[in-house]
Amino acid sequence: MEKTLFNPDMESISASDQEKLEKSLLRDQIEYVYGHSKMYQDKFSKAGITKDKIKDVKDLALLPFTTKQELRDSQKRLAPFGDFLAAPAEKISRVHRTSGTTGSFIYTALTKQDLDLTHNCGARAFWAGGLRPHHRVVHCLNYCMWMGGYTDHANLETTGATVIPFGVGNSRQLIQVIKDAGINAISSTPSYPRHLEKIIKIEFNMEPAELGLKLGLFGGEPGLENPVYRERIETTWGMKAQNANYGVSDVLCNFASVCLDNYKLHFLGQGALLVQLIDPLTLKDIPITPGAVGEMVLTHLKKEAQPLVRYQTSDLMEILETGPCECGRTGFRFRIVGRADDMLHVKGINVFPNGIAMVLEDIVPEVTGEFQIILNHPSPYTGLDIKVEHGIHITPDKMIDLKLKIEKKIQETLNFKGIIELIKPDSIERSKMGKARRVIRNY
Structure with missing residues (x-):
């Protein structure tokens, strides 16, 4: 009988x-952090908190938050790993760095113990998404130091x-x-599948479903929470499209699916x-x-x-369900609403x-789905300027109608005024890290 949970003791x-x-683990971790992390020793001292005051989860509210900027500042003070490094350098087994999408990147160091736990949690997620030993999976995320590459x-x-x-890169070779x-x-x-579709059809004279892929494990950017987009992938490719790779790269690579x-x-x-x-x-x-949303x-x-305590991720989460799922897993279910800084x-x-991405996905292929919000001044805003890539078959005489259609759909669905500028397909730069830069601040 096939096991349904990768790590039943933890997942159920x-x-x-x-x-x-x-x-129990929190007490040990606070003890360890207090004894080995210079940054946290200073933070605890400044807050007037001793390790003995943290005896339970509710006591964490006594501690100050940790921000990404603090980690950047720490690594400027003490390159390359920062003074929040709590393990001796000789115990570090692997080094990654974050994508730097929202600012300068952070070096992330992991010991053998850190890696074992990271891989176990990541395997729980991919297993939940449907990956099994009989699968032969091609991994198409950036291996150049990003956590999503080699660690995933x-x-x-x-x-x-x-x-x-x-x-x-080299998508033609990937298809071969x-x-x-x-x-x-x-x-x-x-x-990424949408990018591959054009190459498959034009250069291989095939339909994507003919490649024989049966399972897609996706992450690194939003999209699959939109059932319209998910259904389009599944119909086009003939595979099950699973949102199976959610994590925070400077904390834990993948811990949700x-x-x-x-x-x-x-x-x-x-x-x-x-x-x-x-x-x-x-x-x-x-x-x-x-x-609950927060x-x-x-x-x-x-x-x-590099243990982190009370780390603000900027991800806004909505709790959807608590208690056991019918699959036997007891972890709460959630969705990411967006980023607090976006x-x-x-x-x-x-x-x-x-929200804008979901609106645009509903009218693909009239648009590609790619867009950017252009901010030329700080808040408050009475409307948003949005650049949207039109579809490859949209001719100049259809531009005005498409622009008005998008503006109307945004108003009706999201209840705000969007001022749309249509731009050519593929004119918005795609990140090599698989991260979409959706908000451009020109001030």
């Missing part, structure tokens, strides 16, 4: 046992699947490899991460209950190299790029 842990585990490769291997390390090597699964960003029964992200980082929610304005803690704050529970206020309406 009861709420009471998880609470006990987190309490190792996460995929941990499931027992055969992994082909392709990376990014998929044909030649009998590959039946792909790991990439959700926008949908399962085969429930298309909501499951938290799968039990024993590695403590998740909290805060109000992004008041910074007050919010209980993790169905319907900024995700993460604390490591067993990290050696949230825009337009005449009292909160606007996220994800």
